[in-house]
Amino acid sequence: MNDLMSGGIHRLWKREMVAWLAPRPGMAVLDVAGGTGDIARRVLAAMEGQGRVIVCDASEQMVDAGRERTCIDWLVGDAEALPLPARSVDACTIAFGIRNLTRIERALAEARRVLRPGGRFLCLEFSSRPPAGIERLYNAYSFAVIPLLGAAVTGQRDAYAYLVESIRRFPPPELLASMMGDAGFGGVRVRPLSAGIATLHSGWRI
Amino acid sequence: MSASRGLSLWRLARAAPRTVSLAKPSYSAPRVLPLATQTLTYPSPRRLLSSQTNSDPPGFGSIPPRQEPESNQVSAEIPDSDATDDATSDPELTSDPEMTSDSDSSWSESSELDEPSVVLEAALGRVPALGWTPAALEEGARDMGLTHVVEDMFPRGGGELVDYFDTVCNSDLVEFLKQRAEEDGVKLLEEAVEHRLRMIIPHVNNWPQAMALKAFPVNAPTALENLGLLVDDMWYYAGDRSTDFSWYTKRGLLATIYTSTEVFMVQDTSVDFQETWKFLHRRMEDANTFGKASKEFQGLVSGGVDTFSAGLNAALNACGMKGR
Numbered sequence: 001m002n003d004l005m006s007g008g009i010h011r012l013w014k015r016e017m018v019a020w021l022a023p024r025p026g027m028a029v030l031d032v033a034g035g036t037g038d039i040a041r042r043v044l045a046a047m048e049g050q051g052r053v054i055v056c057d058a059s060e061q062m063v064d065a066g067r068e069r070t071c072i073d074w075l076v077g078d079a080e081a082l083p084l085p086a087r088s089v090d091a092c093t094i095a096f097g098i099r100n101l102t103r104i105e106r107a108l109a110e111a112r113r114v115l116r117p118g119g120r121f122l123c124l125e126f127s128s129r130p131p132a133g134i135e136r137l138y139n140a141y142s143f144a145v146i147p148l149l150g151a152a153v154t155g156q157r158d159a160y161a162y163l164v165e166s167i168r169r170f171p172p173p174e175l176l177a178s179m180m181g182d183a184g185f186g187g188v189r190v191r192p193l194s195a196g197i198a199t200l201h202s203g204w205r206i
Numbered sequence: 207m208s209a210s211r212g213l214s215l216w217r218l219a220r221a222a223p224r225t226v227s228l229a230k231p232s233y234s235a236p237r238v239l240p241l242a243t244q245t246l247t248y249p250s251p252r253r254l255l256s257s258q259t260n261s262d263p264p265g266f267g268s269i270p271p272r273q274e275p276e277s278n279q280v281s282a283e284i285p286d287s288d289a290t291d292d293a294t295s296d297p298e299l300t301s302d303p304e305m306t307s308d309s310d311s312s313w314s315e316s317s318e319l320d321e322p323s324v325v326l327e328a329a330l331g332r333v334p335a336l337g338w339t340p341a342a343l344e345e346g347a348r349d350m351g352l353t354h355v356v357e358d359m360f361p362r363g364g365g366e367l368v369d370y371f372d373t374v375c376n377s378d379l380v381e382f383l384k385q386r387a388e389e390d391g392v393k394l395l396e397e398a399v400e401h402r403l404r405m406i407i408p409h410v411n412n413w414p415q416a417m418a419l420k421a422f423p424v425n426a427p428t429a430l431e432n433l434g435l436l437v438d439d440m441w442y443y444a445g446d447r448s449t450d451f452s453w454y455t456k457r458g459l460l461a462t463i464y465t466s467t468e469v470f471m472v473q474d475t476s477v478d479f480q481e482t483w484k485f486l487h488r489r490m491e492d493a494n495t496f497g498k499a500s501k502e503f504q505g506l507v508s509g510g511v512d513t514f515s516a517g518l519n520a521a522l523n524a525c526g527m528k529g530r
Binding site for chain 1: 321322325347351352353354355356358359
């Protein structure tokens with residue numbers, strides 16, 4: 001379904017996220033709300049299998065489905081209350097999960113808690129602002145095409161209408177960057193992807 | 207940012223009092239090095255983690271203070287102050303034996319990363335062994351009890367380390383110059399150049415690598431900016447308040463003298479770099495003696511016709527490029 005909606009570009013976004021993270025062997029990386037294990041799989045490949053990858057997802061079905069993947073630790077937990085001790089991971093990533101949370105500040109504070117000092121937080125998410133110049137086309141695609149696709153392929157039109165609306169309600173990239181700064185991340189950098197359809201945020205836990 | 211910097215330079219050239227700050231990277235407060243530069247020892251990173259504030263000495267005068275980078279208090283190394291973090295409402299977890307590892311206890315005692323310069327300062331201690339490289343940043347981070355991932359905070363790697371070193375040394379030089387402000391101008395310039403170059407001595411074996419890094423296109427703009435600020439500081443405390451084109455020629459000339467002496471220094475094998483200081487003295491004498499720009503150099507006249515080509519001639523002479 002992701003492939004259909006984004007035309008396969010989401011793979012490139014995830015690849016770019018892991019490339020920017022540049023995981024090295026021996027790191028401990030946590031992927032929050034990463035039920036499909038996309039990011040975890042790529043991180044593990046980049047680390048050449050040496051190191052620790054933990055995936056934490058709120059949905060038990062996703063975790064059960066993903067457990068077949070070896071070498072990755074799977075946890076069931078809420079992003080706003082991560083089931084990990086403080087200062088236990090070197091990097092924390094969240095891809096397309098943070099917009100579903102009711103309290104983003106809480107998730108950022110939790111990420112800061114579990115990160116070791118100097119650890120890195122990376123967030124990949126859709127931008128709430130359509131890219132300049134193609135707003136009409138983007139809006140038409142979002143509000144007309146995506147729910148129809150959802151209805152046709154999965155039979156759940158409402159879920160995909162929710163998806164589009166949640167993207168629009170999400171804070172714009174600059175606001176998220178300042179929220180990260182407030183939560184205790186330094187060196188916050190924002191990288192728009194695909195002319196601004198998605199955005200990568202990176203910060204270090206200080 | 208470049209437009210405002212250009213405007214700042216223009217204002218600086220036009221107005222006498224220095225009220226404009228050329229944007230400087232916001233690194234930590236300057237340290238006060240001992241004045242006995244011959245016995246300069248590079249302080250270890252841990253000793254530097256004491257609170258130091260950056261403030262002008264009292265009674266500095268009516269010249270408006272230059273906008274220093276905001277004084278960052280580098281706080282002392284604190285053992286884990288997030289005690290509340292560990293007493294978490296971890297619903298499950300620590301019961302799960304897989305999750306707790308024996309490295310957790312060491313992490314709970316590690317220090318906080320207060321600001322990026324903490325890592326840079328620690329990395330400087332690793333430079334003699336590892337060079338101006340990202341590896342030095344990683345090891346420096348580990349020395350401070352931080353995860354090595356923080357090295358990604360410095361995308362230019364060794365170039366950022368060199369930039370930090372230059373910035374800190376320039377601040378220390380300003381402290382030195384403030385205490386010598388009443389002395390003879392040109393003599394003070396020579397002492398200032400020597401003092402600043404002596405700060406490189408602990409790293410002189412790796413300095414060619416640093417110079418090469420500064421030549422890279424990603425690092426060149428900040429390196430040139432640091433050099434410009436350095437020679438500006440030297441001239442300012444030597445008493446120069448010129449407001450015409452000689453402002454540029456003087457600083458360009460001093461920059462040339464500084465860099466040529468620096469190049470000489472990295473290949474000098476004499477005791478205490480005596481040959482380097484002699485070389486420096488000869489270059490300063492050249493600038494004093496030759497060409498129309500020499501009169502400006504001595505501060506006897508300011509402005510004048512055709513100063514640019516005169517300055518260029520003097521600069522070429524100083525570099526030894528006119529067959530001297």
